[in-house]
Amino acid sequence: MFMDAVVSLRFDMQHCIETKDLVRVFKGSGKSVVKALDKVSVTIEEGEIFGLLGPNGAGKTTFIKILSTLLLPTSGEAYVKGFSVVKEPNKVRKIINLVSGGETPGYGILSVRENLWFFSQLYGLSSSAANGKIKQLMAELDFEEYAKTRMNKLSSGYKQRLNLARGLINDPHILFLDEPTLGLDVLTAKNLRNYMVKWAKQERKGTALLTTHYMAEADEMCDRVAIIDRGRILACDSPQTLKENLAKNPSAKLEISSVNVNFDFLKTMQGVIGFTETRNIQTGTTALKVIARNESIFSEIVSKMSQENAKVLSVSKTEPTLEDVYISLVGRGFEEAEAAGS
């Protein structure tokens, strides 16, 4: 019995992060409650970049907040390097850091270097160690020339570089990245993604848990991805495997010469797994993406469109993406999911 417990403990300790049946409920308006996480069980291994992909309101940030000791779970268990986030929060805090997109913790009146020095002191770095680390991070993230610039004078992109440097100042074992490229331009986002991958994947310095609603970001960065919707994990595997599993279901993109077509009929059409629509008012067209059980469905849709007096301008077969995986699991795209949730 005792040995079983020891073996079980050792098994658990091998995981960098482990959650068991994690539930988090928030009070809604009146007497209603919102279940942000619904029995989430996940294991993340050492050196892995693990992505949590889902629309806004899916429960991603709640999950990260629990693991980073900012929020208590309603029930269930969560461990970081074997430490309970509920019972041993300070042990967890010593080995983690958190970077959230769209915000810049720190003091606008202080320079970049001064802010980084301040945050280094929260992790007990000596001033000489802190200065060395600050120099290294600013060089690696390519913003050395802004060392003496006040934080409130930085652009969003450089603020996020500073935020990432802050998150790495204590050389965390585990880095929580909550929508880290939110609101950034394409080039800055790409640079930051490359750096984060280099930090975790190539140099194998640490483990990262990334939440995002950018499909390409999850696809590009993550070893494994969990797709989350309404607090539930719907699938979890490598991006490649998730897409391969979907490959047996054909997907196509149809360009339709109208923005007024109602696609609700697709919800009840036999053989349609899911669909997403993007209406472009400027061009007067709608891009309809459909995942189906067989290819004959697409010709049925084309016929239906002609009945609706809408012309199908083009039909192209598409390679499965993570978005398709999400659509196949939920039946709708991120935008529709977010609209339904609001």
Added chain:
Amino acid sequence: MIEDLVSNIRVAYARLWVRVKGGNREPHWIFTEVTVPVLTLSAYVYLYKMLSAPAEFAGFVVIGGTMMAFWSNVLWNMSAQFYWEKETGTLQMYLVAPISRMAILLGMALGGIVNTALRAAAILAVGIYVFQVPIFLRDPVVALLIFVLTIVALYALGMLFASLFLMYGREAWHTASLLQEPVHFLSGFYFPVRYLPFLIQLVASAIPITFGLDGIRRVIISGETAADVLPHVAALVVFIAFLMPLAKLALGYMENLGKKEGRLTLRWQ
């Protein structure tokens, strides 16, 4: 244990450094910080002169103005600071770091004392050299002791308030605003509390600065000795012994409650 202590001393020093560096980076801030309270003080001094009040009243105002600078600092630059830090996301970074919340607040308090000392010194200098307030300081050590005890008690109260800001944000802000003027009145910033009716004096005795202010005035303006202000010293020690552990408990309790209710990092509340 020692490692944690050293780490928390570093945190307190770093937060002090931020406060001092940030607070003095813009020269016009220093100018405003110093001149505005001096103008308020001057208004009261001229008012007392116009009413032909005893000369010692000007001294009361000068001491009151000096101490008020510290009270404002406790309320707005320490307790309420958690509100601003919550809005910018900085509070979140404190909470995910392996540090004591008291260390952060201590750093804010010490940094605030350094910055406020400048403002307080300006008020004292104007009082002594411009308004020629009468000073009968016989025992500077006792004056210093009461000052230090008052500051410690005030900052302990500030830490207690900080726990409210940790949890309630904007609501706590309104409560603090509501408290500001009554505290100015009850603790006798501009006049001695002994001129107030007994019942109001009783209510005022629940505020540590009432004892501190009265004690310092007695020692500096009225020339009283250690024996005369012993009750003041005792009262301040009791306040500290009560408020410090209460503040620590409250911070822990509010943080836990915030984590339970999900309000700890909630913005714009």
